[in-house]
Amino acid sequence: MAMLLSASTVLAQADLQVGRVFDLYGHSKGCKMVELHHSSFRGYELDVYKSLIYRQYGNAIENYLKTDRKNARKVREIVEDGVITSGYYMMKQTRQGINRYILFRNGSGQSGTVVYIEGALSPDELMKLCTVNK
Amino acid sequence: MKKYLLLLAAVIPATLWAAEPVDTIITKTNKKVIVTDTAGTTKVKVLENDGKEEKMTFEGHYSDQQDVEQYFFSPFIPNKKKGNRYFEASYPSVFLGFNNLESHCLSSMNDLAPNVSSSSEWGITITTFSFPLDKMKDFGITAAAQIKNVHNYFSGNHILTTDDNGQTYLKEDTRDIQKSYLSYWAFKVPVMLEGQRMIGKLFMSIGFSLELRSGEHSRYKTDGHKHTETTDVNLNHVGLNVESYIGYDGFMIYCNCGLTPLLNTHNAPKYYTGSIGVAFKL
Numbered sequence: 490m491a492m493l494l495s496a497s498t499v500l501a502q503a504d505l506q507v508g509r510v511f512d513l514y515g516h517s518k519g520c521k522m523v524e525l526h527h528s529s530f531r532g533y534e535l536d537v538y539k540s541l542i543y544r545q546y547g548n549a550i551e552n553y554l555k556t557d558r559k560n561a562r563k564v565r566e567i568v569e570d571g572v573i574t575s576g577y578y579m580m581k582q583t584r585q586g587i588n589r590y591i592l593f594r595n596g597s598g599q600s601g602t603v604v605y606i607e608g609a610l611s612p613d614e615l616m617k618l619c620t621v622n623k
Numbered sequence: 624m625k626k627y628l629l630l631l632a633a634v635i636p637a638t639l640w641a642a643e644p645v646d647t648i649i650t651k652t653n654k655k656v657i658v659t660d661t662a663g664t665t666k667v668k669v670l671e672n673d674g675k676e677e678k679m680t681f682e683g684h685y686s687d688q689q690d691v692e693q694y695f696f697s698p699f700i701p702n703k704k705k706g707n708r709y710f711e712a713s714y715p716s717v718f719l720g721f722n723n724l725e726s727h728c729l730s731s732m733n734d735l736a737p738n739v740s741s742s743s744e745w746g747i748t749i750t751t752f753s754f755p756l757d758k759m760k761d762f763g764i765t766a767a768a769q770i771k772n773v774h775n776y777f778s779g780n781h782i783l784t785t786d787d788n789g790q791t792y793l794k795e796d797t798r799d800i801q802k803s804y805l806s807y808w809a810f811k812v813p814v815m816l817e818g819q820r821m822i823g824k825l826f827m828s829i830g831f832s833l834e835l836r837s838g839e840h841s842r843y844k845t846d847g848h849k850h851t852e853t854t855d856v857n858l859n860h861v862g863l864n865v866e867s868y869i870g871y872d873g874f875m876i877y878c879n880c881g882l883t884p885l886l887n888t889h890n891a892p893k894y895y896t897g898s899i900g901v902a903f904k905l
Contacts, residue, residue, distance in 0.1 A: 564691040573693075597758060 506553035519544040537607035547599035710755035712765035720900015746771030791891035803843035857887040
């Protein structure tokens with residue numbers, strides 16, 4: 490059953506370019522990928538949590554994210570000195586009541602972080618998750 | 624943000640009444656909200672006036688297909704980029720240490736003994752400047768303006784004096800001299816290369832300092848009375864030192880060494896200054 494659920498969640502991001510980012514760079518040198526399924530993160534139940542920290546490939550990954558941005562339902566971005574530095578995209582639902590988010594942060598040079606979250610949490614809850622004191 | 628969205632909700636029906644495109648400007652204290660409705664897309668801009676200039680803090684595009692909100696500050700992701708660190712020079716507010724006269728710079732032992740004994744210095748930092756050299760702001764060039772007071776004590780019955788020919792030397796007095804010293808003030812400008820945060824709050828710096836000296840006196844005390852022997856000791860009023868700090872948080876240890884002699888060597892003994900001490904940043 491768990492395998493079936495995992496398969497369904499993996500397929501849920503198949504229509505997103507961010508899925509390709511994880512596939513292409515998840516095991517590349519200088520990248521760290523974390524993948525969790527059906528986990529609890531800071532008190533929020535998440536169906537899928539995938540994160541990728543990269544030291545290079547920033548430009549290539551940005552191109553994939555741009556494609557997802559076009560198809561996003563909600564786009565929230567931080568702009569510093571005219572450059573988008575971080576934000577999140579809320580993608581269209583593929584399952585009733587399950588939201589899909591792509592979070593990103595661009596670091597110095599070609600470095601950065603991409604996170605894909607799938608779960609029932611609302612945008613407000615996502616913001617709480619991001620701003621909770623570490 | 625909710626306030627603006629409520630404001631937006633109130634404004635949109637009004638804009639639907641009018642012919643498109645419609646610009647609505649709402650001004651409240653130092654904020655200006657501009658709402659534009661064009662071809663099914665509502666655009667909202669929030670501008671804030673900080674007293675000097677008007678800056679856009681928010682821009683939103685709302686349509687049936689997509690909501691795009693861009694914040695020109697960070698309301699939901701803490702800004703903890705290392706690149707935004709502030710590089711601050713680690714000069715001490717107060718410093719206190721030993722200041723010895725030595726026969727040459729970096730002398731391992733004081734071969735002027737027994738004429739010159741341990742001496743002291745103290746000082747304060749008036750202002751500092753810093754310029755980071757790397758993006759992480761871990762290294763930088765720093766400078767400061769400092770004032771220090773130095774007392775170099777002479778042992779035995781020795782008094783630093785200057786004769787009628789302008790020659791400065793240590794004379795041995797026949798009286799019982801309780802203490803004898805050379806004192807002066809210095810305005811110091813160190814220029815250092817500093818590294819920070821290598822291990823926690825550890826910092827290190829090395830560089831040069833220029834000293835402008837004045838207010839020199841050779842004084843001694845005998846029979847409980849203080850006397851000024853001379854105010855002309857052929858002091859070099861400009862000096863150059865090499866110096867270094869190492870510290871953690873607000874505490875540091877410093878040392879410096881004179882590269883140029885303290886006194887004019889044509890008319891006075893060749894003395895170099897060397898100091899080591901502790902310092903605190905308040």
